[in-house]
Amino acid sequence: MQMHTEKIGLFTVARGESGSGGDRTVRPRRFPHALPPPLPPGYAKTMALEFTDLCCSRAGLPVLTGLSHRVEDGGITLLRGPNGAGKSTLLRVLAGLLPPESGTATLDGIHLGSSRDAWTEAVAFAGHLDAVKPQLTVAENLRFWAALLGAAGIDAALDAFDLGALADRAAHACSAGQKRRLGLARLALVPRRLWLLDEPAVSLDAAATTALTRLVGAHRAAGGMALIATHTDLDLAGAATLTLSPAPPGITTGPARPDPFLADIAR
């Protein structure tokens, strides 16, 4: 594998040359959802996720300062960096939950911010919270997400993380790792082009981590893309790495805009 690094903005991007299109031992037929949707005429034929000069602050402090990266069709990028480097913030921006202060992001020609519905239908987000209701059983939790997201059934999702035996167990009786598996199983419910995973391997055991890499591999084999923030090493051959570093103190995001309201008071 060849590695070379690129300097983009404040960030060093290490790219590993991907050898194959993915792990072909998995059954891609189970995940037909990740096939790229047909493009309407007039759309740029760029089947990729690309973001340019993303800037974002949280609580007034700059977190992302001019971040650019590109994930090709069927590509995986692992987000690395110390705590507070902006990995979760980047994932929330790309999920469409947090509007960036400046910069652009496009996914298969769809612009973030301009066509919100099309964007959210192309993205699956699994944050560091599992979105599991403790009062409901494992199957009830999954069935709710299946109905909401328009999935046909929950069997594939139960199988993906070996949750069949736990299906009727109340989620409050599940361990942290089992809840994590339940949260991640949501990814296997419906077709999404881009997966945004925030520390997916936390509290997973070895078997579940393997199941996760297999699921991501199948997603990629079917042409899907993924951005994964992780501190643990995931066995994903050919994944690129985007290393984020915390914004140095004193950096501001973009030109300072005077608050019109305060300016009025000062006058």
Added chain:
Amino acid sequence: MSPLRAVLGRELRLALRSGGGAGLGLAFFLTVILLVPFGTGPDPDRLATIAVGTLWIGALLACLLSLDRLFQTDFEDGTLDILALSPLPMEMTVALKCLAHWLTTGLPLVIAAPVLAITLNLPGAAAPWLIASLAVGTPALSFLGAIGGALTVGIRRGGLLLSILVLPLYIPTLIFGAATVRAAIDGTDPTPPLLLLTGLTLAILALAPFAAAAALRINLR
């Protein structure tokens, strides 16, 4: 199963299971109304004069009691993130959550109120108008409360702030709701205040989901 039924069914199930807030409002309402005669003394005439106000304020506070849970638990466990990214518009999700809140909190109050009104010596002729005014008015309490719940969702123990935000918004509903029943007791026509209450509720049902959804989106950032 359609997404609409899925959200509504889940909300009802969560409210009715252990740890849900379904019985809380009704228990509070019951306690308040049954305690009032002990506080004011058992004089039937005095009870009759305060009956309408007590019943309506009791219903209002009972609704308020479980509002801080409307979005808080979903916010804390990450469900709100996924709901915001679902194909269902946030406004619709909010409206369904409010509907579920009314079904588990407001509706039991409507049913219990005429029975409890007897302990406060409310004239029998006014009972149907009490039911009507509460049935029309309590949905507005749930929907207005959603605005407060959405604004305070990021704040731990935001219940107090929620009450301060929401109680002033409840005043018009309280005025027209109580006026309907009082008119029935006084023998004047109770229809005008009831119609005003209905109009008020319809406007709130139409507008509140948009306000609450906008507040939630800001809090999810």
